[in-house]
Amino acid sequence: MDTTWTVEGMTCGHCAASVREEIEEIPGVTSVEVDHASGAVVVTSEAPISRDDVAAAVAEAGYSLV
Template sequence: MATAEYKVTGMTCGHCENHVREEVEKIDGVSDISVSHKTGQLFVTSDSDLQDSDVVAAVDEAGYEAVRA
């Protein structure tokens, strides 16, 4: 298992967190997600190798921007 941290911009509330969580959960191998609009942090734990581009694309699909921290 590996956990990656991302900085997400544009989130302002819990609803935003849910949008990000729902999209990132769709990525194969993701086992845990922690996201906070207050800190702008997203932690993604995966059972397999996780591609940063997949996480960034999922966050983009939710309507926000992410970069690996």
Template structure:
């Protein structure tokens, strides 16, 4: 059963930002999909099992942005 969680990321200003966040979050074990909405800053993470806030935060930090 897949789960979907929505997070908010600050600091994204362009499509390159979206691509960076999508790539880093997509590398988390179990993640099957990442949808980033630049205008709202929302990041929807779909995964095989729930993904921890710590994992998402670390991936977003690695991309150069901040999880709210």
């Protein structure tokens, strides 16, 4: 299952890596693709994941989920 989110504030590859690493820790997530230029984050998971879980992971990385 793929879900696309938008993250605000990323400016470089390091930003994208930080967001990816935090989201990958959410149980059930199998892969994460992050485009820092557009802010797009595609999360592939075994089952639906909650917006709150994604928002918390993004906040832990220092960014905001739109």
